[in-house]
Amino acid sequence: MAVTAPQPGGIADHIHPEPQGFIRKYVFSIDHKIIGIQYIVTSFVFMILGGLLAELIRIQLMNANGGFMTPDTYNEVYTIHGSTMVWLVIVPMVTGGFGNFVFPLQIGARDVAFPWLNMVSFWMFPPAGLLLYASFLVGAPVAGWTEYPPVSLQGGPGTSMWCVAIFLVGVGTTLTGINFLVTALKMRAPGMTFTRMPLFVWAQFATAPLVMIATTALAAALAALFMERQFGVPFYDPTKGGSPLLWQHMFWFYSHPAVYIMILPVFGIISEIFPTFARKPIFGYKMIAFSSISIALLGFMVWAHHMFTSGLAPFLQLPFMIMTMVIAIPTGIKVFSWLATLWGGKIQYTTAMLFAIAFIATFTLGGISGVFLAAIPFDLWAHGTYFIVAHIHYVLVGGSLTGIFAGMFYWYPKMTGRFMNETLGRWTFWLFVIGLNGTFVPMHWLGLMGMPRRVAEYDPQFQTINQVESLFSFVMTLAILLFFVNALWSIRHGKRAGHNPWHARTLEWQIPSPPPYYNFKHIPTVLANPYAFDEPVPYAGLEDELTDSPAPIPAGAY
Amino acid sequence: MEHREPAVHLDRGFWAVTFALAIVAALSVFAWVVAPISGWLPEAANKAQQIDALFRFLAASGTALFVFVVGYLLYFAIAFRRRANDPPDALGVQIHDNNALEFWWTLIPTIFLVILVVFSIKIWAGIELGPNTGLTVEAIGHQWYFTFRYPQINGEVTNAMHLPVGQPVTLRLTSADVIHSFWVPGMRMKADMVPGLINTLHFTPRRVGRYQIICAEFCGTLHGEMDKQWFVVDPPVKYAAWYDAWQKKNSTASNALPVQSNARVAFGAGDAKIGQQLFSQKCTACHALGPFSQRIVGPGLLGVLHDPAHPNLVNGDKATRENVAEILQNGYKGDMGQMPNQTANALSNTDIANLVAYLDTLK
Numbered sequence: 001m002a003v004t005a006p007q008p009g010g011i012a013d014h015i016h017p018e019p020q021g022f023i024r025k026y027v028f029s030i031d032h033k034i035i036g037i038q039y040i041v042t043s044f045v046f047m048i049l050g051g052l053l054a055e056l057i058r059i060q061l062m063n064a065n066g067g068f069m070t071p072d073t074y075n076e077v078y079t080i081h082g083s084t085m086v087w088l089v090i091v092p093m094v095t096g097g098f099g100n101f102v103f104p105l106q107i108g109a110r111d112v113a114f115p116w117l118n119m120v121s122f123w124m125f126p127p128a129g130l131l132l133y134a135s136f137l138v139g140a141p142v143a144g145w146t147e148y149p150p151v152s153l154q155g156g157p158g159t160s161m162w163c164v165a166i167f168l169v170g171v172g173t174t175l176t177g178i179n180f181l182v183t184a185l186k187m188r189a190p191g192m193t194f195t196r197m198p199l200f201v202w203a204q205f206a207t208a209p210l211v212m213i214a215t216t217a218l219a220a221a222l223a224a225l226f227m228e229r230q231f232g233v234p235f236y237d238p239t240k241g242g243s244p245l246l247w248q249h250m251f252w253f254y255s256h257p258a259v260y261i262m263i264l265p266v267f268g269i270i271s272e273i274f275p276t277f278a279r280k281p282i283f284g285y286k287m288i289a290f291s292s293i294s295i296a297l298l299g300f301m302v303w304a305h306h307m308f309t310s311g312l313a314p315f316l317q318l319p320f321m322i323m324t325m326v327i328a329i330p331t332g333i334k335v336f337s338w339l340a341t342l343w344g345g346k347i348q349y350t351t352a353m354l355f356a357i358a359f360i361a362t363f364t365l366g367g368i369s370g371v372f373l374a375a376i377p378f379d380l381w382a383h384g385t386y387f388i389v390a391h392i393h394y395v396l397v398g399g400s401l402t403g404i405f406a407g408m409f410y411w412y413p414k415m416t417g418r419f420m421n422e423t424l425g426r427w428t429f430w431l432f433v434i435g436l437n438g439t440f441v442p443m444h445w446l447g448l449m450g451m452p453r454r455v456a457e458y459d460p461q462f463q464t465i466n467q468v469e470s471l472f473s474f475v476m477t478l479a480i481l482l483f484f485v486n487a488l489w490s491i492r493h494g495k496r497a498g499h500n501p502w503h504a505r506t507l508e509w510q511i512p513s514p515p516p517y518y519n520f521k522h523i524p525t526v527l528a529n530p531y532a533f534d535e536p537v538p539y540a541g542l543e544d545e546l547t548d549s550p551a552p553i554p555a556g557a558y
Numbered sequence: 559m560e561h562r563e564p565a566v567h568l569d570r571g572f573w574a575v576t577f578a579l580a581i582v583a584a585l586s587v588f589a590w591v592v593a594p595i596s597g598w599l600p601e602a603a604n605k606a607q608q609i610d611a612l613f614r615f616l617a618a619s620g621t622a623l624f625v626f627v628v629g630y631l632l633y634f635a636i637a638f639r640r641r642a643n644d645p646p647d648a649l650g651v652q653i654h655d656n657n658a659l660e661f662w663w664t665l666i667p668t669i670f671l672v673i674l675v676v677f678s679i680k681i682w683a684g685i686e687l688g689p690n691t692g693l694t695v696e697a698i699g700h701q702w703y704f705t706f707r708y709p710q711i712n713g714e715v716t717n718a719m720h721l722p723v724g725q726p727v728t729l730r731l732t733s734a735d736v737i738h739s740f741w742v743p744g745m746r747m748k749a750d751m752v753p754g755l756i757n758t759l760h761f762t763p764r765r766v767g768r769y770q771i772i773c774a775e776f777c778g779t780l781h782g783e784m785d786k787q788w789f790v791v792d793p794p795v796k797y798a799a800w801y802d803a804w805q806k807k808n809s810t811a812s813n814a815l816p817v818q819s820n821a822r823v824a825f826g827a828g829d830a831k832i833g834q835q836l837f838s839q840k841c842t843a844c845h846a847l848g849p850f851s852q853r854i855v856g857p858g859l860l861g862v863l864h865d866p867a868h869p870n871l872v873n874g875d876k877a878t879r880e881n882v883a884e885i886l887q888n889g890y891k892g893d894m895g896q897m898p899n900q901t902a903n904a905l906s907n908t909d910i911a912n913l914v915a916y917l918d919t920l921k
Contacts, residue, residue, distance in 0.1 A: 065853070066782070070851075071779050071780060071781075071782060071851055072779050075776075075779065075781075142776075142778075142779075143776055144776050148737055148775070148776070150735070150736045150737065150753060151736035151737065151776060151777055151778055154736065154778060238752075238753045238754030238755075239753070239754075243754075244737055244752055244753065244754075244755075245752065245755070278638070278650050279640075279648065279649045279650045280649065280650030280651060280652055280653070281652060281653070281654045283653065283654070283655060283656075284654075284655045284656075284660055285654065285655070286655070287655070287660055309739060309748055309749055309750045309774075310750045310752065310757075311749070311750060311752055311755050311757040314686040314687060317682070317686070318679065318682075321675065321678065321679075321682075322675055325671045325674065325675060326671070328667065328671060329664060329667055329668055329671070332663065332664075332667045333660070333663065333664060335627060336663045337660075339627065339630050339631060339634065340656075340659070342631070342634035342635060342638060343634050343638065343651075344566075344638060344650050344651035344653065345634070345638045345650035345651075346638065346639075346640040346644060346648040346649060346650045347634075347635060347638050347639045347640060347650075348640050349639065349640075357631060357635055360627065360631050361627070361628050361631060364623075364624060364627045364628070365624060368620040368623060368624055369620075371616070371620070371671075371674070372613075372616045372617075372620065375612060375616060375674060375677075375678040376678055376682045377605075377608065377609045377612050377678055377681040377682050377685060377746075378609060378612055378613055378616060378678075380609070380685070380746065380747045380748055380749075381609055381613070381743075381746040381747065381748070383739075383748060383774065384739050384741070384748065384774035384775055385741075385774060448599070448743075449598065449599060449743065450599070450743040450770060450772060450785075452741065452772050452773065452774040452781075452785070453774075453776075454776040454781060454782075455781060455782030455785075456781075456782045457782045457783070458782060458785070459770075459785060503647070531654070532652065532654075533649050533650070533652060534649060534652045
């Protein structure tokens with residue numbers, strides 16, 4: 001494509017002046033970088049709360065007869081744990097957090113398409129989280145993060161607060177999805193054709209429509225549950241003519257794509273980290289990009305595999321089994337491509353790379369158990385047991401969270417201008433990996449041998465294994481605490497990183513760290529795909545970015 | 559921009575590692591093929607054998623794949639690390655893709671998944687599309703216990719589900735309140751009990767024994783307590799005897815039983831104050847004065863006669879004053895637990911009347 005670099009001072013170089021004052025700059029900010037960091041910080045705060053709840057769960061399960069909490073309290077605790085980790089930690093972290101900070105920089109844009117909408121999206125998130133935790137005051141929901149009616153119709157008043165809170169978060173992420181889709185389509189720098197987009201951009205591009213479409217189904221389901229609970233409108237109660245399975249369809253029509261919302265951006269993170277530290281091009285760029293899109297499409301056609309035991313008509317079950325297995329193919333392509341990217345590399349072992357490598361192993365385990373569960377007869381055995389708990393945690397902790405840590409160590413220098421401490425990082429890594437596998441591997445066995453999920457007490461034959469899991473979970477918690485200590489300490493005391501410490505080739509690394517308010521003095525021109533390490537960095541028009549002159553030219557009014 | 563891919567040379571190290579991984583993968587496949595799954599968890603019904611066969615296939619192929627992925631991951635991670643004597647800007651081999659490789663690693667998983675789908679459908683069809691023949695039994699989920707209904711008998715069994723070995727069964731499942739899930743790990747199967755909907759399971763019990771029935775769908779406060787009932791597979795003769803006894807009990811249950819026990823214990827005379835003293839001397843070793851879930855040896859007894867959330871008595875009877883008195887007199891020993899009789903507890907009939915009067919005040 002013949003594209004000429006815009007001349008300095010041309011229309012693309014008009015920069016609005018940076019807003020002044022703490023509130024405009026850091027609280028009600030419209031800067032995608034600040035909003036991204038706001039998302040990340042808020043999500044980590046909720047992760048501390050959700051993690052605390054996880055440890056309460058593990059303490060309760062150290063005794064087969066329970067006793068640490070009453071069954072009702074225990075049910076509240078795991079419900080809020082699951083809801084927190086899905087809606088207040090991983091979804092906002094990978095879309096609003098990394099998406100906001102990294103993706104506009106990677107496409108050479110000054111911001112997302114709708115900065116004010118972006119601010120609105122973010123500010124739905126903290127109040128929703130607080131509302132969710134406030135539900136503990138009136139009796140939190142008890143029926144798990146899936147809140148199946150009719151039992152959720154019996155739950156305390158907190159269940160209605162849960163509906164409102166999740167609805168609010170959902171509206172925020174829907175708006176983010178719209179925002180990102182428009183941004184990816186309209187805001188790319190000149191010359192950035194689809195085949196020149198970094199893979200993290202591809203991942204966000206595939207995730208955006210998923211967020212947009214799926215979340216609206218959840219919103220409808222939540223509104224109906226709220227109306228039934230508060231005003232008695234019978235959507236789900238079978239004694240009044242409602243259908244409990246309606247909720248399951250609506251909920252999983254959202255929540256299965258939500259799994260891909262939580263993992264596709266992380267695939268993008270891994271696809272950036274691997275080439276950077278293996279010092280070689282990502283293997284099979286086109287197939288990785290294509291598989292992201294096909295996973296997003298197929299993700300809409302598999303929701304009822306969560307309902308094989310619910311009583312679906314037999315011939316409805318088959319297509320869902322087959323589509324679910326089909327998803328394993330693009331997922332496999334990604335894993336094999338990452339492996340091939342390592343082959344022949346000159347791998348540099350930073351903490352980010354260690355986490356990315358661990359991701360391959362733990363995510364693959366979660367993916368394999370996912371194929372197990374897609375086979376209906378096996379699902380009849382394992383559904384609703386600790387096998388499912390193990391599977392979901394390998395995907396979301398071994399997959400998403402491991403990738404999030406990789407991304408944090410990778411982009412922290414871009415966000416703050418300083419490295420996180422690598423020694424502490426290595427401790428975090430090893431403790432995390434040991435704790436993770438020690439906690440979740442035995443759960444596969446427990447589930448198959450007869451331990452159902454969401455129980456405050458259980459068969460005493462499983463007590464020893466549960467105690468071992470609890471001990472490992474404390475190790476994992478310690479690792480996560482070390483991470484927080486590291487992240488806080490490094491803001492002021494970390495080693496200075498410079499603008500491109502990893503010698504990475506995507507656009508965000510070609511400008512200062514942290515990037516200035518306007519990101520790019522001149523919008524650059526993209527000449528090629530970023531991953532050919534033996535060629536010069538494929539951008540034109542970046543000459544002034546790392547110098548003091550010329551000063552950016554403010555134009556127009558704030 | 560013309561780009562030429564560098565030639566790929568797979569060295570002897572790569573093939574040696576591949577060979578080693580193939581051996582490990584083959585060994586793990588072998589381990590799953592001979593794994594004594596039925597020793598870990600008995601196979602109570604015919605479908606359990608088929609599902610175990612599918613599980614063997616999944617576990618063997620899944621382990622083999624995992625061995626290769628993690629094996630190559632570790633090998634590449636170690637073999638292709640940057641060495642101390644490499645220049646700081648050392649680059650890896652600049653390959654971008656390889657169509658043949660990508661073709662094969664798309665095709666081979668696809669073939670594998672087709673096999674898996676066919677295998678799964680075969681077993682699935684036997685479970686889902688089986689004819690509704692043989693003995694039909696109904697299981698009903700309640701908060702927080704299961705009941706079972708048998709042909710030609712009105713009453714609901716509350717302690718255990720008895721079935722004869724070797725006879726095909728159609729189990730019809732539903733719920734009286736919220737969604738439960740009827741799971742017998744020994745059968746490898748479960749089906750949800752959805753209010754307003756009847757789901758079915760088809761199977762043939764094939765091994766005499768006692769298997770745990772567990773609720774596998776969250777159903778409220780005491781969901782975790784719903785693992786204390788049993789699926790009992792009897793020899794045909796024993797089953798017939800059980801069925802006859804159950805039928806007889808039901809035909810007389812509606813009128814005879816309460817009158818009989820009334821005659822034995824005069825409730826009117828019961829003194830709740832004396833009953834309270836007796837309770838603290840005789841009962842508190844095993845029963846707490848708390849909700850049902852507060853278990854010492856037996857369950858908590860607060861509200862035993864009045865709280866609608868309180869499940870049936872240990873022998874499956876409804877918690878009425880008559881039935882409580884009956885258990886205190888005769889005791890009970892069965893699948894759900896046991897209760898000593900009045901001789902073992904040194905309780906006179908008057909004591910029982912007083913205790914029942916006291917239990918009646920607990921609301």
